[in-house]
Amino acid sequence: ETGVTQTPRHLVMGMTNKKSLKCEQHLGHNAMYWYKQSAKKPLELMFVYSLEERVENNSVPSRFSPECPNSSHLFLHLHTLQPEDSALYLCASSQQTGNTEAFFGQGTRLTVV
Amino acid sequence: DQQVKQNSPSLSVQEGRISILNCDYTNSMFDYFLWYKKYPAEGPTFLISISSIKDKNEDGRFTVFLNKSAKHLSLHIVPSQPGDSAVYFCAASEGNFGNEKLTFGTGTRLTIIP
Numbered sequence A: 001e002t003g004v005t006q007t008p009r010h011l012v013m014g015m016t017n018k019k020s021l022k023c024e025q026h027l028g029h030n031a032m033y034w035y036k037q038s039a040k041k042p043l044e045l046m047f048v049y050s051l052e053e054r055v056e057n058n059s060v061p062s063r064f065s066p067e068c069p070n071s072s073h074l075f076l077h078l079h080t081l082q083p084e085d086s087a088l089y090l091c092a093s094s095q096q097t098g099n100t101e102a103f104f105g106q107g108t109r110l111t112v113v
Numbered sequence B: 001d002q003q004v005k006q007n008s009p010s011l012s013v014q015e016g017r018i019s020i021l022n023c024d025y026t027n028s029m030f031d032y033f034l035w036y037k038k039y040p041a042e043g044p045t046f047l048i049s050i051s052s053i054k055d056k057n058e059d060g061r062f063t064v065f066l067n068k069s070a071k072h073l074s075l076h077i078v079p080s081q082p083g084d085s086a087v088y089f090c091a092a093s094e095g096n097f098g099n100e101k102l103t104f105g106t107g108t109r110l111t112i113i114p
Helices: none
Strands: A004-007 A010-013 A018-025 A031-037 A044-050 A053-057 A064-070 A073-079 A087-094 A108-112 B010-014 B019-025 B032-038 B045-051 B056-059 B062-067 B072-077 B086-094 B101-104 B108-113
Touching: A004 A087, A010 A018, A018 A031, A018 A087, A031 A064, A031 A073, A044 A064, A044 A073, A053 A064, B010 B019, B019 B032, B019 B086, B019 B108, B032 B062, B045 B056, B045 B062, B045 B072, B072 B086
Parallel strands: A010 A108, B010 B108
Antiparallel strands: A004 A018, A018 A073, A031 A044, A031 A087, A044 A053, A064 A073, A087 A108, B019 B072, B032 B045, B032 B086, B056 B062, B062 B072, B086 B101, B086 B108
């Protein structure tokens, strides 16, 4: 248990669906992140939030929409995804935006059909 | 272009022997390096790190070596135990304190053979 919880663990969605991934941390951290891990590719940073404000968006398509209502919760809203978006989506948090020792959640395995 | 490379996708080591995982990087601005360990169905967990001002950092059975001139780092696990079987990610960061970004390698799957 790392203190970062992601739900759901697995998600299968059609290309016309709208779904959301949820991340929660109880570590008192100020920064939260979304990462994408595709098969045989490095972990890719998608979004960075610091104190509920988005501080980085790594050229992520608009079909991925993050939301950070407070410093403990982070969402990733998904709509009109493509099959190539199928991947493991990992949430992480750290004390501040220097995410060198980030704590990761277990991830959501997303399959787009 | 991958700035952090783990060229060995998998590695098998006999229990009790030394496991050596390698990582190469291309960005000379990286100044902090980390290893993460990942079990199936879990997120990566931080294992050990090293700053560019050092060439070695040791924590129990785990030692990370950094060769800045070769842009190479390695993780040594000795003695290897079955519980060490996992995917190991090398990561590197640059930037001012509080504004670093992590760049990950593709991972090496380590299997410890009992």
